[in-house]
Amino acid sequence: MAHPHGSGTYKLAVTAIGQSVPDNGIEIYRLTIPAGSTDATDPYLANVTLTDVRRIEVGYPEMLDSPPSVSLAFTRPMRGTDWRMDIDVVSSTGAPCRADQIVITNRATNGCTLWLGSAADDVRIRWQATRLHD
């Protein structure tokens, strides 16, 4: 992973095994290490797989090819998919993020997915889903 360091530069780092990428970090490669891999069995890391998980935005800033997507699951499912949602952006880093830059997709009875159409990172929102006569 990489995280911003100083002005316009990035510092590379590796998380501990099984640890998720910390806040303000960008996941760029995923390492898969087979069981029992040690200095003795695999000294040159030949059996370690490197997976490229970078998001490449060739059309930026006109369009986003791979907007970040997160899932939002309701604790109690609704009886229909015709609910409405209010989103309040609490904080973001790197760039401003308006509430209308968060796109609600895949409306389902038990949740939805949200796309982020902004250059902002680490966006935190408060949301409220309502459905009359549920």
Place this chain on the structure above:
Amino acid sequence: MPMINLIQPGARVAPFAVTDAALTIGDVVVTFADEQQDTSAEVVIRHSAAGFAVGSDDGAIVAVVRIPARQYVETEGGTDPMSGEPASTREALPLDTNAVTIELWPFAG
């Protein structure tokens, strides 16, 4: 193999089978390489009274498959037949299924 995330660890999920190439839930098969596009793709499997379905607008989500955008390598070589200028060709790289993520949602029915 794709990475599997659970929305709610410990909750029951829909009966599924996953291989390096495809995810099967009920009678729905999602073949990762077929769903890949030039933009990132999100394939949602839902469950409603009609059973499991992909791309429906109704029902509850049981799984979300996220497939990264296709990547290309550019090789220089040859000339453009029209203008005679040096040309390059773009070739799509095969999908690395390790970069696919599967999200399993709680499933009651």
